Amino acid sequence: MDDPSQGSLMFPSAAVVGAFSSPYAARVEDRSLEEMVFAVTKGALADAGLTIADIDAVILSTHDQATGRVIESMVTNGPSGGVDRDVTTLASSSEHALCYANLRILAGQSRRVLVVGWGKPSEAVDPSHPDRLMAEPFFLRPLGFRSSVAAGLQASAYANRYGLDEGALSALRTSRARASERMHGLPDGHFDTESATDVVAWPLTEADLPRSCDMAAAMVLVHPDEVTSDQTAAWVTGLGWATDGYEIADRDLCDLDSLRVAMKMALRGRSIEDFDVVEMTELSTVGSFIAAEAMGLASVGAGASVVSRTTPAVNPSGGNLLANPGNVAGFMRLLQAAQQVRGKAGAAQLEPTPRSSVGVATHGFAGQGNAVLTFGASRNEV
Amino acid sequence: MRNVAIAGFGQSHFVKSRTDVTFPELVREGATLALDDAGITMADVQAVVFSMAPDALIGVGHGERWCVEAVGAQGKPFMRVNTGGATGLTAVQAGYMHVASGLFDVVLVAGADRVSEQLSAQSMLNKMWDTGYERLYPLNTITMLALSAQRYNDKYGATEEDMALVTVKNRRHASLNPYAHLRTPVTVDDVMATRMISWPLKLADLCPSSTGAASVVLVSEEYAKKLDSRVAWVRGIGQCAETIWMGDRVGPAALQDHADADSLATAMQRSYDQAGVTNPREQIDVAEIYAPFSSVELHVIEAAQLSPLGESFTRMAAGEFALGSEGTVVNPSGGTLCTNPIAVTGLVRAGEVYLQVTGQAGDRQVQNASVGLASAIGGDHQFYASMVLANHLEEIS
Amino acid sequence: MSSSTSSRIVPAPVNAEPAFFEQTWDLQYRHALGETVGGFMQGLRDGQLLGKSCPSCSRVLFPARSFCDRCHEATTDWVSVGTTGTVEMFTIVYERFPGMLVDAPYVLCYVLLDGADTAVCGYIRGVDLTDVKEATKRIRTGAPVRVVFSDAPQNKVTDFWFELAD
DSSP states (O other), X not given: OOOHHHHTTTOSOOEEEEEEEOOOBSOXXXXXXXXXXXXXXXXXXXXXXXXXXXXXXXXXEOOHHHHTOSSTHHHHHTTTTOTTSOEEEEOSOHHHHHHHHHHHHHTTSOSEEEEEEEEOGGGXXXXXXXXXXXXXXXXXXXXXXXXXXXXXXXXXXXXXXXXXXXXXXXXXXXXXXXXXXXXXXXXXXXXXXXXXXXXXXXXXXXXXXXXXXXXEEEEEEEOGGGOOTTSOOEEEEEEEEEEOOXXXXXXXXXXXXXXXXXXXXXXXXXOGGGOSEXXXXXXXXXXXXXXXXXXXXXXXXXXXXXXXXXXXEEOTTOTTSSOBOGGGHHHHHHHHHHHHHHTOOGGGOOSSOOSEEEEEEEESTTSOEEEEEEEESSTTOO | OOOEEEEEEEEOOOBSOOSSSOHHHHHHHHHHHHHHHHTOXXXXXXXXXXXXXXXXXXXXXXXXXXXXXXXXXXXXXXXEEOBTBTHHHHHHHHHHHHHHTTXXXXXXEEEEEEGGGOTTHHHHXXXXXXXXXXXXXXXXXXXXXXXXXXXXXXXXTOOHHHHHHHHHHHHHHHHTOTTOSOOOXXXXXXXXXXXXXXXXXXXXXXXXXXXXXXXXXXXXXXXXHHSSSOOEEEEEEEEEEOOSOGGGGXXXXXXXOTTSOHHHHHHHHHHHHHHTOSOHHXXXXXXXXXXXXXXHHHHHHHHTTSSOTTOHHHHHHTTTTSTTSSSOEEOTTOHHHHOOOGGGHHHHHHHHHHHHHTTOOGGGOOTTOOEEEEEEEETTTTEEEEEEEESOOSOOO | OOOOTTOOOOOOOOOSSOOOOOOOOOOOBOOOOHHHHHHHHHHHHTTOOEXXXXXXXXXXXXXXXXXXXXXXXXXXXXXXXXXXXXXXEEEXXXXXXXXXXXXXXXXXXXXXXXXXXXXXXXXXXXOOOXXXXXXXXXXXXXXXXXXXXXXXXXXXXXXXXXXXXX
16 A cells, blocks of 8 residues: 555545443452443443444454453453354454454445453453563563563663653653543542652653553444434544564664554555644653654654644543553554544543544554554545 | 455464474464465565464464564554454454455465463363353363254254264365374274263364464455466355353243354355355355364354254265265365364365365365355354355356 | 674584473453342352343343343343253263363253243252263253252352252
8 A cells, every 4th residue: 555645545444433431440340341341332332323233343352361361252242242243353452453443344344343442450460460471482481571671671772872851751741640630530649650760670660651450442433424414423534553573672662663654554645743633552651752753743862842742732631651451552542532533532622623633552562563543523534 | 345365375284283383483384385375475465464362372472473573574564363263264354354445455364373282271261251150160162062062962863973974074084185183084983982071072073282374365356367376266254253151042032052053154144145155055065164073063064054954964974065975065174173273273264265166175176166165163152254265256156 | 783703604403302481371360240240149148049131132141140142231130040940951071171170070061940041051960970871861951950059158150050850
């Protein structure tokens, strides 16, 4: 897909007409995983003004070890409305389920697709255990390699090349904490970023790394011709995803090549400056600087400027640094980007309602994989 | 809708275990074979779908991420599918979707499994069930299908000897398939003499734990024209999911019966409708239909409408479904019963049908095969995928 | 790329034995069961077998579940089901799988209890399993069973099982 003009014939590929996520909770202990999934599925369908009978495909996104289920989709298919329906499960990251929904609609195989994901890291007694299992067993696992270590390596590479702007890092932590509190209806100061100074993986402290929470989310995507006048749509105007190699030493950790590729695919010749708002995954505070550069929001080495960026606005929801629901951290960025143009972003809603948004989902050690969806408030916003 | 074809297939010679390669190296083996078969290289591939069932079988969480280099996917769109035993065919469907969307012309679907390296597989698979109730019972893939076999036999009057006929047929087929894992022909008496695992299933009614890789290349119609390669066109796809609760598949209030494979029948019908298959017995020349146990093949044959319900075993006893017989040949490769690398066993079904309809199936070739069916099952008979392939794009008659 | 002048190509090393890495995944979980499963467990402690009904298809789902996956609706009423029922399907396990929960041989079955619309997984105890042909004459689809409650309950669904009633 090198020719952007050919791509514009296919976009918008779909429209998000329903979205729902469970309220923020650090740990959900009074409801089972199945019950959380059922609630968000009902919520997204209600938001779309549809019932499960209107859906012709369900796409689930799973991460077995995170919640201790083998083939997680088995117990979550029922609550997702998947019985007697065409069900596909993506297990590489939740954002791929959204990419795949678009592929099904573009292929003419589905008209109305329900996409469901969840993260319930609280069910693992020590969530770092499933995290450490992602390290290949011969060289990395004996070293205790895990996401925070990968993030630390990435941050130290960046610090070595460009130095670290402590003021910008502190401002980023504070900005995200306050935005998250607003988004999730929490009191000011609920997220303490001042005293969480223990180094986890140098140069990153606890306050620089994502904090876990439990959350489930669902979205309804339909073929552009299926959008009714009762529905509020976020039109998918661009789509791109890519994964880098696993071998961390082969990558330039100060860059996110897979994000550059995903952005190029999704932007189709447009500029990031043309968009009103960006919701992006931040694997760490320093990771945010790196992602901003890879996205073209900041020039190389100047990623710290993302903190003061207002056009586009960045992470008005607070992002995932204070509310990181495991497998759906990326999914939630895409959901919130869609909600912004639908005018349904809750306490994070920008005024006036944005006309266009970009959602960036990142997964894997040091951001190995990225997916980007762009949304428009009208069908013509391509 | 855009026409999409399988232009290449590669598979390992499946064995119990491989000590010469790591998991990514094994994946690369399958991918390279498929690319060579299609006459293209990794550089030509525009997107990759990775086929991988439970991470716990491989021992690496999100093990697909470890394999990106092995399939030449650095910097490319890459995603992974997991629907349990149906993974391989769902992955081929996902690859189809990539090309049919219009966004890609050349897509690689690849994966591998090393089931025997998981020393406590059934205990691990017990964790498929819910934490409140059923996980507390020793449900696993064998007991769940033993229940189905007992119920089928009771419902239709089939016996353990009838089940054994499937093993006999498929082992003979596998003896003609150099890629199959268990290739030794057996008799009904041989099967009946093996030890009882979970009544009525005996050891020879069950699949082996296989190790190996498999991969297909999917291309658009425009791209296919540039290749000097026979292709198999995807004519129809379908999927359906069943309730996880096996207890809901019995009794007067049930909509499906655990003795049968009703939701598979639904998935297959969806693929038949897309393909324009109106009379499967007449129109499907070859069926590679996932059945890890002998008993399962009896009801999947019926789900495919290759036999009325409850008649597959009498027809098999009369010689139907075997290589050399008239009518649809079922699992000429030996099927999942003789070779089960879980993560890719569904992919192998599609690949074997591709070989059949392109005339590349060697000693296991079904003469003049033109239209074939591939299917796969995941979970506790919960996730079903079906695909119709043909060596032409004309109406199927 | 290494530019060291001391690196040099050498013959491939020969492994006398294949190399392996052995690991056991030691993952611990604490799964929230929710109020419905919690309610079922409370009922079981009180000697009751509780299901819940779906307002749409009217099925009594047993053991109790918080939603009906056929209708995609939340269940509403709690329903007490009977302590007698019928075997719908069963197997007799002879193989000793590593890490499994009970010692073979044992009977695993699904029973449709009176008043329930879905069958429940459970054990049948009290049948001699040494001769599979004899055992499968007694245990069969359609065999009547009765529930037995454990007198040493462990607060698990396995605190009840079945015995043949004929």
